[in-house]
Amino acid sequence: MSLAESHWVPAPAGTTSAMGPMKKTSQRARRVGDEIQRELAALLRAEVKDPRVGQVTITGTEVSADLSHAKVFVTHLAGREHADEAVKALQHTAGFLRSALSHRLRLFSVPQLHFAYDDSIEAGMKLSQLIDDAVAADRKLPH
Numbered sequence: 331m332s333l334a335e336s337h338w339v340p341a342p343a344g345t346t347s348a349m350g351p352m353k354k355t356s357q358r359a360r361r362v363g364d365e366i367q368r369e370l371a372a373l374l375r376a377e378v379k380d381p382r383v384g385q386v387t388i389t390g391t392e393v394s395a396d397l398s399h400a401k402v403f404v405t406h407l408a409g410r411e412h413a414d415e416a417v418k419a420l421q422h423t424a425g426f427l428r429s430a431l432s433h434r435l436r437l438f439s440v441p442q443l444h445f446a447y448d449d450s451i452e453a454g455m456k457l458s459q460l461i462d463d464a465v466a467a468d469r470k471l472p473h
Contacts, residue, residue, distance in 0.1 A: 363391035382419035400441035403448035
């Protein structure tokens with residue numbers, strides 16, 4: 331048996347496998363994610379002075395089942411063109427943010443922070459625009 335066959339790696343939470351839906355994230359991981367989201371929003375507003383971060387909004391968090399990693403999803407007020415630089419700046423300040431979270435949260439170990447741009451809002455706006463265009467085109471057709 332190879333090393334790859336001997337180590338099973340679970341699929342991401344909320345996905346499906348051949349055996350059906352997999353177990354979603356635990357309630358504790360969701361609660362920790364919600365707390366991290368609230369506290370990070372306050373820290374970004376009050377403590378982070380890096381101008382590259384700009385005006386970001388934390389749209390969600392995903393915390394691993396063992397609470398060792400947290401993926402933080404952000405959007406940028408200026409849009410996608412400034413988001414990559416903001417995510418890099420946030421990743422650069424992740425150590426500071428994790429340390430500050432350790433003083434605010436009652437956790438044995440604060441998860442490592444990983445930042446990612448959340449384009450779901452922009453995708454939703456594009457989809458909404460496509461629907462509006464289709465409805466407007468449908469109204470122009472004679473019935």
